[in-house]
Amino acid sequence: MAQQLSVGVIGGGYAGMAAAAELTSRGINVTVFESAKQLGGRARGVLHNDTQLDNGQHLLLGCYRETLRLIELVGGNIENDFLCLPLQLDLHGQFSLKAPRLPAPLHLLVALLNAQGLTWSERMKAAGFMLKLQGLKFKLEQDKTVKQLLAEFGQDADLTLKLWEPLCIAALNTPIHKASAQVLLNVLHDALNRKRADSDMLLPRIDFTALLPQRAADYVEQHGGKVHLSCGVGTIACKEDGIELVTAEGTHTFSHVICAAPPSVAAKLLCTIPEMARTVSQIEALEQQPIYTVYLQYPLHVRLPHPMIGLHQRFSQWLFDKGQIAAQHGLLAAVISAEGIHQDLSQEALAEKVIVELREEFGIVAQPDWFKVIAEKRATFCCSPDLDRPTQRTAIPNLLLAGDYTAGDYPATLEGAVLSGLRCAALCLPARK
Secondary structure (H helix, E strand, O other), rough: OOOEEEEEEEEHHHHHHHHHHHHHOOOOEEEEOOOOOOOOOOEEEEEOOOEEOOOOOOOEEOOOOOHHHHHHHHHOOOHHHHHEOOEEEEEEOEEEEEEOOOOOHHEEEEEHHHOOOOOHHHOOOOOOOOHHHHHOOOOOOOOOEEEHHHHHOOOOOOHHHHHHHHHHHHHOOOOOOOHHHHHHHHHHHHHHHHHHHHHOOEEEEOOOHHHHHHHHHHHHHHHOOOEEEEEEEEEEEEEEEEEEEEEOOOOEEEOOEEEEOOOHHHHHHHOOOHHHHHHHHHHHHEEEEEEEEEEEEEEOOOOOOOOOOEEOOOOEEEEEHHHHOOOOOOOEEEEEOOHHHHOOOHHHHHHHHHHHHHHHHHHHOOOOOEEEEHHHHHHHHOOOOOOOOOOOOOOOOOOEOOOOOOOOOOOOOOOHHHHHHHHHHHHHOOOOO
16 A cells, blocks of 8 residues: 555655655655755754854754654664753843752752742742642643733742743743743643653754754655755645646646645645635634844854853843854854844844843853844744644645644644644555554
């Protein structure tokens, strides 16, 4: 039966390449079409001034089981590919939390009770909040915003600013007054309430194209599949003998097609198919949120106190020392997630704000040799309560939809993207009797 299936995948990001690698591992012939010159989508490598960057900094967690499994499937090595740190949150000079090597969820409770920068009352409130969530099994009767949930459970303003808001924005890329409390609880449950290692923070030592998508492409081609770069799909047509894809290189027909393109591209491709009207309307209704990354190349001796460190009430939310992470000495990356006043600044003005913050916070008086601002203005969907996300299965059984924005328990994360691709792969396979 596997030989009778042929699957076309539109998009070579994490969702598309996850589907392609999984199907290939099951003996299915796969062809991937990527419109860009490289793979990775919104998690891709970028070369600037002969320096390897990413279009954004992504943090993986130990609970991202499927992403980590696929990296190993296609030839990666988790120990070599990542700098692994136990759960730690540090807002420089304001707040710090580090989880001890104890069983979950005890490690988090001890970390909260020993957190620096909070009053004893605030630490008790935070620990009590987590205990109550465990009692609820991290499930709410009715979804609401994170801000509403925190107010209901007595998490005061200072505690919210130092702990819950940074966590929410990092996990959901959505401000707390808009963010889904249930989706945040899904992440907290998987990362903090099962195994201690699930909360480990994994910082990639290599760029995001190399980490999974390029390896997956090599894996697909080694097993007889094809990966076409700079080859976008212009039209999707449903035929009696399958799904037809039209590209600049010609027409291709497949038994199944997985559309793993970005939401805006997927909507344009699918809007000509009457049966897909409902799916298209769901995609078009999604609000988008940005992520800005400011790279600064300082002299080689410049380094931060930790590989990853946060700032409190600054433009820069999280800082990554690429020297400590990936031996790119002197290279610092400042990440600004979700909407905010930083969007009103020019790239030069935003870079200058970050330079000033680094000088004031860490005494870095040297000027960077260069800076690079990467603004992903449609980086993720706005993860709001009870969001109507399109499902992977569509009205046309052999036309499937993958992407971190499709239906699932997770926000727009690499694991969410991978899980959507794996669900599509499973839907391509014949039902087991």
